[in-house]
Amino acid sequence: MNFTVYSKEGCEHCYKVKQVLELTGSNFVVYNLGEHFTKKEFYNFQNHPESSVVGRYAGKRSLQLHNLYPEFFESLCYGVVSHLVDFSKVQSCDWRVSSYFSIVNSNDNTEDIAVIHQDVDVLYAGVVYLSKNLDINSGTSLYKKENENYIREYEFKNEFNKMIMYDASIPHGISKFVDDRLSLLFFIKDLKYSYPS
Numbered sequence: 286m287n288f289t290v291y292s293k294e295g296c297e298h299c300y301k302v303k304q305v306l307e308l309t310g311s312n313f314v315v316y317n318l319g320e321h322f323t324k325k326e327f328y329n330f331q332n333h334p335e336s337s338v339v340g341r342y343a344g345k346r347s348l349q350l351h352n353l354y355p356e357f358f359e360s361l362c363y364g365v366v367s368h369l370v371d372f373s374k375v376q377s378c379d380w381r382v383s384s385y386f387s388i389v390n391s392n393d394n395t396e397d398i399a400v401i402h403q404d405v406d407v408l409y410a411g412v413v414y415l416s417k418n419l420d421i422n423s424g425t426s427l428y429k430k431e432n433e434n435y436i437r438e439y440e441f442k443n444e445f446n447k448m449i450m451y452d453a454s455i456p457h458g459i460s461k462f463v464d465d466r467l468s469l470l471f472f473i474k475d476l477k478y479s480y481p482s
Contacts, residue, residue, distance in 0.1 A: 288313035288360060295417070296446065316354055327388050330398075340405075343398050343459065344389030346470070351384070358384060365411060365471055368450060370478045381475035386415075387468050394462040401428055401435050404453035408476060411450035413469040414443045423463040425449060428456040 288306055292299035292315050306313045327345035330336065335349060351358040362382045363372075370378055394400060404410050412425055424443035428435040440460050441449045451457065453472065 407453035
């Protein structure tokens with residue numbers, strides 16, 4: 286089996302994963318932030334080359350990860366879906382997932398893009414926070430709508446290397462816009478699985 290490690294300089298968790306893979310003699314490839322892609326490869330929603338599938342969003346996003354890093358994307362999908370499906374018991378499992386790197390800055394909170402929103406044609410959405418030492422209040426908030434107002438029900442804090450996942454039909458949005466909020470976004474658009482009878 287081949288493994289893909291997405292790494293950022295100074296990440297102790299990434300280092301430990303690479304050590305284990307080396308000790309077990311596993312095949313793996315490492316993608317390093319800043320080395321394998323840069324901020325130049327990020328696009329706002331108006332000029333994104335894949336604008337027909339990415340929709341409107343705040344900040345900038347990379348190309349879809351299945352196009353950039355197919356091995357990493359497959360590892361990501363397997364890891365994310367494993368939180369929803371017991372792979373040790375499943376008979377069959379098919380999914381449709383899209384994923385991007387996202388960078389958001391404090392000036393990306395503009396009136397033409399709603400901060401609180403629901404994702405269309407998506408079952409689950411998720412974020413992996415990738416910026417170190419960022420304001421922890423710049424995470425993701427979940428809301429409920431009462432009359433015409435949104436009431437915050439829960440806030441996920443922005444902690445480095447933390448993954449969150451939630452039902453995409455729940456109104457949600459960035460809790461606080463700050464500079465250099467780097468994250469990995471994923472959207473599970475379809476998930477079909479079966480267990481033996």
